[in-house]
Amino acid sequence: MTVNSAAVPKVNRSLSRITCPHCWEVFPPEKILWVAEHADLLGDPMLGDEEMQRFLPTRFTVGGDAIDARGFPCHVLACPHCHLTIPRPMIELEPFFMSIFGAPASGKSYFLASMTWQLRQTLSSKFGCSFNDADPGMNQLLNEYEESLFLNPKANEILPLASLIRKTEEQGDLYDSVSYGNQVVSYPRPFLFAMQPEKGHLHEAQVDKIGRVVCLYDNAGESFQPGKDKVGSPLTRHMAHSRTLMYVFDPTQDGRFRKSMDSLSNDEGEIAYSEKLSRQEPILQEAASRIRRYAKLRQTEKHRRPLIVVLTKYDAWSHLLAPLVGEDDNSEPFKVVQGKSGKKVHALDTPRIQRYSKFTRKILMNSCPDIVAAAENFSDEVIYMPVSAVGWCARKDRENGMLAMRPSEANPFWVTVPYLYSLHRCIPGLIPGIKAKEGAS
Incomplete structure (x- = not known):
């Protein structure tokens, strides 16, 4: 019929x-x-x-x-x-655009895979929110990354980190080509996740209001080279639509930051980071320039959306931050508090996150002030977050000098926090946070 x-x-x-x-x-x-x-x-x-x-x-x-x-x-x-x-x-839920960008080899793809894997474990059990692939086909590559890191059949073997996840490329699985007459345009393919409050959430009845399809874009560092973003390859134009930007910065690739790392070895005396050095501030500066252009912002006008500076490989430099924040605590910044309805709920420990941000910024100001200046000259809300995609298990292979790990030992640090904080800031009611008196907002 x-x-x-x-x-x-x-x-x-x-x-x-x-x-x-x-x-x-x-x-x-x-x-x-x-x-x-x-x-x-x-x-x-x-x-x-x-x-x-x-x-x-x-x-x-x-x-x-x-x-x-x-x-x-x-x-x-x-x-x-x-x-x-x-x-x-x-067609049912509002989109929430989020962009992740950083220099080549900054650990961005590892962070992304670790983040989404941990979100699958955390959002429903802790925050009463579903977190599902809105399109499994479009998320296939990311799912493969997650499996390689956390469901690896050789989980107990020492494997080179470079073999677990391949670098983000400017063409291939993350791009789709469309012909408009004689003009071929290559669009970045986002990862899509459907999020909505489940039964027991403080606002379960407001699914139509606070449910979202999160559109997460992963940019290759090479996309920020001059001339790369054009009509036929609008590789980074989604950033002007994004409610949150995540700039992934690898401090161990900065020679100035390394000088401040007074202890560079793990317990076995092996260097726990790559020998590569690179300038990373041009990526942030170029991204800011493009967003100003696409969003039609004046040079003196700040972007009125959060910019999260994600500092990767915290396992290699945690000894710098722990004394400043007054704790050596690897737990997640979540607390069980009483919501407005009297129900006990998990909430983001936003005062702790802000404290970590304050002292992470202080470390950056002492070693990489240009990163802080570029971030804060661009956005009116900048927060600095330390993360480790795999935890304290990376080591340098003595035979070939490559970084390696046992996947079974992976224990990520704070990888979900940038994402959860973004939702807390931008979608009121979806992810509760602690106020000064420890009530959930």
Whole structure:
């Protein structure tokens, strides 16, 4: 049985305007396209011969699915502008754009994989929020990274870190090409996660208000070289749409910071960081310049969205921060407190996070003041967070000089905190935080 209807997918609730996570076009739900299913309909004029046709349907099944030209029911949606697929949660939940960027070899991909793996373990059990792949296909590469680090079949063997996760590239699995006539545009492919409050959450009844599809973009450091971002390769333009920016900085790659590290070895006397040195402040400066341009900010105007400076490889420099914060505590900054309703809930220990940020900034000011200046001249809210993607298990292989670890020994430090803090700041009610008197906000 078929029915004629408007081209809006049958869902519990539809947004009045949908934002494409690929090209950032905003359009009404009735304009959304469907992806054909029948094999005869292979080949899309914008995506090439290997992709199924996109179409605006006129016939639907009773269940609300579109019917293609060969009579097959269809299930996948696509953007009317770029024709790339859009997961169904994006027509029901508001998007939350988040961008991660940093210099090559800063540990960004390790941090990202460790963060999402830990969020899967933490969000539901601690904060009463679901955290699911909105599109498993688009998240496949990240899922592979997670498995390599935390579900490795050789977990008890010492493996080179470089073999666990490959570096982010400017083309390949993280990009999609679209033809607009004679112009081919390569869009960065985001990782997509659906988040909404579960039963028992303080605001479980407000799922439509505070539920989100998080669109997480991972940029290769090379994308910030002059001339890399252009009409045909808008590699970093999503950053102007992002509610939060995470700048990943590896302090062990900075020669000035290394001089302040008075103890550079782990318990076995082996250097626990790479010998590579590199300048990283140009990445932050170039990112700030592009965001100003795309967001139409004046040079004297600050970006009114949080910038989180994520300092990686904390296991190699924790001895610098611990004395300043007055503790050597590797626990997560979570506390069980009483919410407004009287219910006991987990909340972010925001005073502790701010204390760590204050003293991390102090360390940076003494060794890398240009990083602090670039960050604070750009954003009106900057917070500095130490993280370690794998914990205190990295060591230098004596035979080949490469960094290595046993995956079974991975014990990440604070990798979820930048993400959780972002949601706490930008989506009131989703992730509670502690106020001065230890109440959950």
